[in-house]
Amino acid sequence: MAKQQASPEAKSAGATIYSVADHAGVSIATVSRVLQGATVVAETTRQKVLAAVEELGYVPLGAARSLAVRHHEAHGLVLPELSGPYYAELLMGFEARAAELAQSIVLVLTNSRTDLAAAVRQLATRVDAIAVFGSPAISADVVRLLRAKKPVVVIAGEPHDGAETIAAENLGSARELAGHVLGHGRRRALFVGDPDSGPDIRNRYAGYVAAHRERGLDAAEPVRVSLSEADGAAFAQRLLDGEYEADALMCANDELALSIMTTLQDAGRDVPGDIAVVGWDDVMTSRYVRPGLTTVRQPVQELGALAANRLHELVSGEPPRSQAQMLPTQLVVRSSCGCPPTH
Amino acid sequence: MAKQQASPEAKSAGATIYSVADHAGVSIATVSRVLQGATVVAETTRQKVLAAVEELGYVPLGAARSLAVRHHEAHGLVLPELSGPYYAELLMGFEARAAELAQSIVLVLTNSRTDLAAAVRQLATRVDAIAVFGSPAISADVVRLLRAKKPVVVIAGEPHDGAETIAAENLGSARELAGHVLGHGRRRALFVGDPDSGPDIRNRYAGYVAAHRERGLDAAEPVRVSLSEADGAAFAQRLLDGEYEADALMCANDELALSIMTTLQDAGRDVPGDIAVVGWDDVMTSRYVRPGLTTVRQPVQELGALAANRLHELVSGEPPRSQAQMLPTQLVVRSSCGCPPTH
């Protein structure tokens, strides 16, 4: 009956470090100390404080701490969207590494935004550093950010002035993949995808061209379609209508390849008999589909993790790298290219 | 030559509202006013301020604003992971709605965390409200959060004391789906998945049982496996080995269904001839696979959007709903259930 002075319901909502200190009979400095765990506090006082925290349901106000310590302990990540496994994996890798570094992550998806610039500006307001996926849509704002001196790393994008770039290797594996297809004797291979949609696709096309050149072959102009299932199906239809002629299709990514391949098959074409189809990314579906899709696997999670890691290093004062970092990539041969099925 | 007094390189990194005010020759209050855009400011001063902001590369410190206005303008989202389209879509829906409401979103993935409780506590520190996906792993911490009086909504989880719940409908569509399969004359249908892994799966199993009961049939015990491709393949192998006997499989989700179906097919079984297989979620692969997978489509994006929306309403002072909200769900009949192919 002795300690019932505390108002039983005045708790939680507005608990601050002051109310906790009061409740525990100590100063706010002591409360802060036990919560940060850095300095030594006598065990008995620590228990008192913890009890008060518990009792009041105290949750410290992150903003106040951030203001006092002068950083946010948070990284920003700007991605176009999350459909398909690519960005999701990137995000997982990023999140996992950020978690290890005790950084919160705040996410912005650009496709859902009408005012992208405002969103990015807002983001810059609450994080210490930002990783941006290199969609062409955002370059201007990235530059603005740079001027505002938040460390920025660009993932799979154009090397912007001053911002670090990290990406997966494209040119070499694209050359290898195209070479593999040509090795099956295909002579009318088409590249499907728009090289202008970013450096990734541009380099894949460059690899396709290089593979042709090495063999003294002419590389066709790319078929410029977006990386969506719908555009894939539409292109396949045009192919069926005779608008294009090809015995192999090197698609800019798996989603495109899959929708094209399925549309062709449903129309009675034999893949790879009549026409080979290869993709890029090695999404889950590519394993399940028959024939299995030959493609290229990127270390997407690692890409994300690396971005988070660099961000942290930059925040900790390491100098920016001028050289773009490049992660190796791996050819995955299944049977849509003309190789015999192996499953 | 007259206005070159400004130090050319002292910019950005440490620009504060004070330096901007100095630079523009106004008070910090005025700077704040033009940046918030709420109060009227004379056009000429507004221009001066904007120019100073631009020149100094000023980015306001979110933490300071949050502290002053006493909320974060951010929502938290706690998800197990992001592999597969389900969570990614949920996140997209959530993000899109949050963006409309001008809320930042900070993301925590629980599978990558060793100390989940700490992560959630940290999260609570920097957001106004939290949406938690209802994995059983986190219930205890959710309760702690509730005590600490941050609004919480639980997505597809157990109705925890005080926390709102929102979910997609399971029981009815599961009954419908199971009924459909039984309608093909299958009499040895198995449910594959663990009803104890959460209310979603539990209700799907309940629907399976109800469909049997309605027809005077006995429902078998569920085959308790986790929702992963690996476990699916393992189960398929045991089925092939004769450990189970079945003419239909109702799987707890598509990933399971797909890996099982493919494993069976690769072993020479005819789906749906020998055995029907149905799933849940309608992931992209389910469209591409042959036979097309019969499944149930959930309004996953809407689920996410609804969560974001409720969070905002709760933060704005609306009273919590005691009734769980339930979104309708839709049977997608393709041919893995025994129906003729339609594509």
Added chain:
DNA sequence: CTGGTTCATGTAAGCGCTTACATGTCACTT
């Protein structure tokens, strides 16, 4: 018993914003 250490704790000064309130200016009215 005194003075010097050591160690736990308290005191108070910010961190960079927002905003209620006070002040000053102008343009009218009378």
Added chain:
DNA sequence: AAGTGACATGTAAGCGCTTACATGAACCAG
């Protein structure tokens, strides 16, 4: 010419933390 509003801007008091520094208690050596 003085009084009155209306309006733009400045002043200053917080918001809830962290942390350098000051204080005081406890202990030990001399």
